[in-house]
Amino acid sequence: MSPRLAVRKTYKLYVGGAFARSESGRHDPVLDHEGSHVANITRASRKDVRDAVKKARGAQPGWAAKTAYNRGQVLYRAAEALEQRSAEFAQQAVDLRGAKPAAARDEVAAAVDVLVHYAGWTDKLHAVLGGVNPVAAPFLSFSSPEATGVVGVVAPEEPELLGLVGAIAPAMAAGNAVVAICSERWPLAGLDLGEVLAVSDVPGGVVNLLAGRREELAPALGAHRDLNAIVDASGDAELGERLDVLAAETVKRVVRIPAGSDAVDDSLRRLEALTELKTAWHPIGA
Amino acid sequence: MAVAPERTRLTWDYSPAPESADHVRLRDAYGVFVGGEFADPRSGKSAPTVNPATEAKIAKVAIAGEEDVAHAVKVAREAQRKWAALPALERGKYLFRIARLMQERARELAIVETMDGGKPIRESRDIDIPLAAAHFFHYAGWADKIGYGIAGREHRPHGVVAQIVPWNFPLLMAAWKLAPALACGNAAILKPADTTPLTALLLAEICQEAELPPGVVSILPGNGATGAALVRAEGIDKVAFTGSTAVGKDIQAALAGRDVGLTLELGGKSANIVFEDASIDQAVEGIVQGIFFNQGHVCCAGSRLLVQESVAEQVEAKLWERMQKLRLGDPLDKNTDVGAVNSGEQLTRIETLVAAGEDEGATRRTIACDIPERGHWFAPTLFTEVSPVHRIAVEEIFGPVVSMLTFRTQAEAIEKANNSKYGLAAGIWTDKGGKAFEVAAQLKAGVVWQNTYNHFDPTAAFGGYKESGFGREGGAAGLRPYVRVS
Numbered sequence: 001m002s003p004r005l006a007v008r009k010t011y012k013l014y015v016g017g018a019f020a021r022s023e024s025g026r027h028d029p030v031l032d033h034e035g036s037h038v039a040n041i042t043r044a045s046r047k048d049v050r051d052a053v054k055k056a057r058g059a060q061p062g063w064a065a066k067t068a069y070n071r072g073q074v075l076y077r078a079a080e081a082l083e084q085r086s087a088e089f090a091q092q093a094v095d096l097r098g099a100k101p102a103a104a105r106d107e108v109a110a111a112v113d114v115l116v117h118y119a120g121w122t123d124k125l126h127a128v129l130g131g132v133n134p135v136a137a138p139f140l141s142f143s144s145p146e147a148t149g150v151v152g153v154v155a156p157e158e159p160e161l162l163g164l165v166g167a168i169a170p171a172m173a174a175g176n177a178v179v180a181i182c183s184e185r186w187p188l189a190g191l192d193l194g195e196v197l198a199v200s201d202v203p204g205g206v207v208n209l210l211a212g213r214r215e216e217l218a219p220a221l222g223a224h225r226d227l228n229a230i231v232d233a234s235g236d237a238e239l240g241e242r243l244d245v246l247a248a249e250t251v252k253r254v255v256r257i258p259a260g261s262d263a264v265d266d267s268l269r270r271l272e273a274l275t276e277l278k279t280a281w282h283p284i285g286a
Numbered sequence: 287m288a289v290a291p292e293r294t295r296l297t298w299d300y301s302p303a304p305e306s307a308d309h310v311r312l313r314d315a316y317g318v319f320v321g322g323e324f325a326d327p328r329s330g331k332s333a334p335t336v337n338p339a340t341e342a343k344i345a346k347v348a349i350a351g352e353e354d355v356a357h358a359v360k361v362a363r364e365a366q367r368k369w370a371a372l373p374a375l376e377r378g379k380y381l382f383r384i385a386r387l388m389q390e391r392a393r394e395l396a397i398v399e400t401m402d403g404g405k406p407i408r409e410s411r412d413i414d415i416p417l418a419a420a421h422f423f424h425y426a427g428w429a430d431k432i433g434y435g436i437a438g439r440e441h442r443p444h445g446v447v448a449q450i451v452p453w454n455f456p457l458l459m460a461a462w463k464l465a466p467a468l469a470c471g472n473a474a475i476l477k478p479a480d481t482t483p484l485t486a487l488l489l490a491e492i493c494q495e496a497e498l499p500p501g502v503v504s505i506l507p508g509n510g511a512t513g514a515a516l517v518r519a520e521g522i523d524k525v526a527f528t529g530s531t532a533v534g535k536d537i538q539a540a541l542a543g544r545d546v547g548l549t550l551e552l553g554g555k556s557a558n559i560v561f562e563d564a565s566i567d568q569a570v571e572g573i574v575q576g577i578f579f580n581q582g583h584v585c586c587a588g589s590r591l592l593v594q595e596s597v598a599e600q601v602e603a604k605l606w607e608r609m610q611k612l613r614l615g616d617p618l619d620k621n622t623d624v625g626a627v628n629s630g631e632q633l634t635r636i637e638t639l640v641a642a643g644e645d646e647g648a649t650r651r652t653i654a655c656d657i658p659e660r661g662h663w664f665a666p667t668l669f670t671e672v673s674p675v676h677r678i679a680v681e682e683i684f685g686p687v688v689s690m691l692t693f694r695t696q697a698e699a700i701e702k703a704n705n706s707k708y709g710l711a712a713g714i715w716t717d718k719g720g721k722a723f724e725v726a727a728q729l730k731a732g733v734v735w736q737n738t739y740n741h742f743d744p745t746a747a748f749g750g751y752k753e754s755g756f757g758r759e760g761g762a763a764g765l766r767p768y769v770r771v772s
Contacts, residue, residue: 128437133761135743136420143747143763228752241543248538250707251531251550251753268437269771276709277747277758280726280734282719 011041011187013048013211014194016055017204023047028212030188033098041187044212046220049179052208053224056150056177059205064147064175068123075119075172078200082165083112085196089161089189097158097186111165114263118169121271125174129272138284145275147175148253149228152221154214154243156233156259160186164193166263167233168207170270176229179208181218187211214239222246229253229274300613303620305407307397312484315346318354318507319490321361322500328353333509335483338404339617339626339661347483350506352515358475358504359521362446365501366473370443374471378429381468383496384489385422388415388461391492395485399457400617402484404626404662405580407618417742418461421760424744425465428765432470435762441769443471444547445523448516451486452529453479453628454583454684460486462759463526464503470768472524475504477516481629483507514540522546526767528585531682531708531753549757549767551585551749553682554710556731557703558588558739561696562596564715568737570604573688576713576739578612578666581624582686583632585754586711588739590679591690592699598692602670605690606651609666614655624686627662636664636685643669643678648689674702682708696725704730709751713739732758 011030012019024045030038063071082089086108093104130144151171156163160183168178182190194209210217214234222230222243230252232243240256247254255273257263263270317326329351334343350358369377388395392415399410428435447467451459460476467474478486490505506512510533517525517537524547527537531552541548558576560569576588593601617625627633644650652667664685672679672689679689693699703712712731714722726734732750735741742748742760749758757767 129763131762133743133746135741135746137741137743139738139741141741141743141746143758143761148751237543244542245539248535248542251535251538251552251755253756265772268439272766276730276732276751277749277763278726278732278734279747279760280723280736281738281741281746282722282736283738 009039011039011191011211013042013044014191014198014207014209015048015052016208017198019194022212023051030096032096038096039188041191041211044210044217046216048210049217049220049224052179052210053150053226055205056179056208057226059203060147060150060177063177063203063206068125071173071175072119072122074201075115075122075169078197078202079112079115079119081196081200082108082115086112089192092188092192093161096188097160107159107162111162114162114165114169117264117267118173121173121267125271125275128268129275130277133279140282140284141279143277143279145174146278148274148276149176150226151176151178151229151231151274152224152227153178153180153231154218154221154234154239155180155183155190156235157183157185161189161193163233164190167231167257169263170267171231171274172207174271174274176274177206179221179227180210181214181221182209182211184212184214218243219246223249225250227252229255231255231257231270231274233257235259300621302616304616304618305397305620307401307618310394310397312345312398316483316487316507317348318350318358319487319505320354320358320501321504322494322498324490327351328357333480335402335481337401338481338628339658341660344401345484347487347507349480350477350508350512354506355512355515355519358506359446359519361501362473362475362504363521365499366443366445366471369473369499369502370471374430374432377471378426378469380496380498381422381426381429381465384492384498385419385426387492387495388419388422391488392416392419395457395488397618398484398488400625403453403456403482404617404628406622406625407620408622409580414455414458417744418458421458421461421744422465425469425764428466429469432765432769435765436769436771439771441771444768444770445472446521447472447474447524447526447768448519448522449474449476449526450513450516450529451476451478453482454580454585456482457485457489459528460489463528466759466764466768467526468502470765472768473502475506475516477506477508477513480507480509517541524548524768526757527551534755547767550755551757551759552753552755554585554587554708554750554754555590555680555682555706556586556588556708556711556713557590557592557706558713559592559699559703559715559725560594560597560601561699561714561716561721562594563717565717566597566600566604569715570601570608572713572715572737572739573605574608574612577688578624578686579740581627581664583628583684584740586733586740587684588711588713589683589688591688592702593690593692594699595692595694602690606668609668610653612653612666614663614665615658624666627664627685630662632684633662633664636683636687639678639681639683640667640687643672643676643689646676646678648672648676648678674705680706696721700725700728707753710754711735
């Protein structure tokens, strides 16, 4: 009997809740740390960026309108799903990037914990960032945080999973939709994360994951006029400056995540930057 | 038979009631305020500041240049270390002193604000100055409680902050900027607007009276070039800007790639939505308050009036009737509703956009009133038959001009209200509480007023969505831009 032929995986983008090839039809080979060919990914184009932003814009109001409790449970379920596949993600980091097994396991575990941390944020943001304002006039005045809208994420090259999760989790927790550009050198974990989110009741379009050339995709994302904020975790100063200039064209909020920044310790800053505080005034009496 | 004497005819005109400016003592010339002292600007440049209601020169004021900026940064840097090292309660006490001094000198400040900027004394006296003092009082109390305001996170001040304020609420905006910055342990360099520098310079005197450590506050009067130099200066750790969206974008781009904190409070084209179930008389008062307050020189002015079709005729008629009772004239007169336009430049901008409104086919009505011979004036104006694509429905006019549009359904009102690159404020007029909350939640605006408009308070966060800027001023939210949270 001949040995069984393995079934290889076709890596696709995750856009609008569907796994799809790039409209460009292009691909890029993914090589492991020793230069061996591992897989082909579909190489996203600027058009894919635009399509993803459109999907995100469509999905965002529904996501923000879910109860904070519900959004917390969805994020927690994503943590559960990632936990279950953690051995697989860790092994991939070892095989592909040459990570040490213990370090790879720690990274994936940390990514799960980041999701758990932000799952617990969804119904606490209002207490921490907002409140009732004791104004000196007969009004009920209160300030409450709302999602800023659609957030673009440029993930770091490494750690490819933890860095991506740390950038998208705060955006999701606050009710935003996300278009993320995965690590260019190690894109598989980011694309696999789409499979985790897709089974976690994250509504289609709330998180969109693109892989391809950062040089091509990041500026297209940064320049998109229907994007409200950019989370730049690239760690690339030159790209960061370009993104800042592009952001200024439509006054986008920019969150810069330096290499090594801890997504849990840094959570308040990330969450605040991806929310808008709305102050409402309602008269008391006449 | 005795003939009844003819009764004295009653008239209901107002007599002039000008506020006396007797006790105001202004210097002939003001330099820059750096290191706790006034000094001639190193730039050697100055320009007169003018009363926009009379075109009379009030005082000569420095135009700070790059050398002044560099010097102020150096002085501020040294002062900031000691300021941040003070016990927090002591820092707060200086701010309490400043608040008290502003209250003591309130009348003088109100008169100077009105003379320099053209706004009615009623507004500077009842709103600008009391609110400015209240901001200092509020943030004075935060100085030793910052950790409580930022969820207990560890924090430190940025260092030296550059702050640029506009001409529409000169002292109030200076207070919004300075009070939280100082409370958090920063040193501040404030640039007032070139047409309204005087109350900031009086605030410099108040800093002296309060014995604020020299260098903690610097005031650099100047123009756009001064501001551009300030935000780009080496050694600035954070920039806070209130002004136009165009300049805000320029600043954001200028800071690209630099680890400099930034908050922007920019323009707006705020929707004021009147539903058919609103109390119409109350709504009309609110529309007037929303757009003619401070001659419409208000970033959150309710300049896009959205009225439900079923009551549109009634609202239009009542609004027009009410508008004709507005009194335009001497800003120092206590009965004046609409003062002078801040500058000739701003008047030109208003006139240009109003002309565009007429050209594009909207119907213009401007109230008939006496326009003073000297000064810059624009009479309250109502545009009807406005389409959402007209420039007067899209661009910020920053003048006493309201554009009225109509809608049929609540969903259409929300869609039209949110159809703007701006997102600063909005108003909702309805007697149904549930509807007000539902609509408020769907508006992309940083401040939503229900059955009221243009209310401000030091405890209530203020700031915009989208191209109206980012960051908030007021309350605990106003602390966060002035600290680095670790």
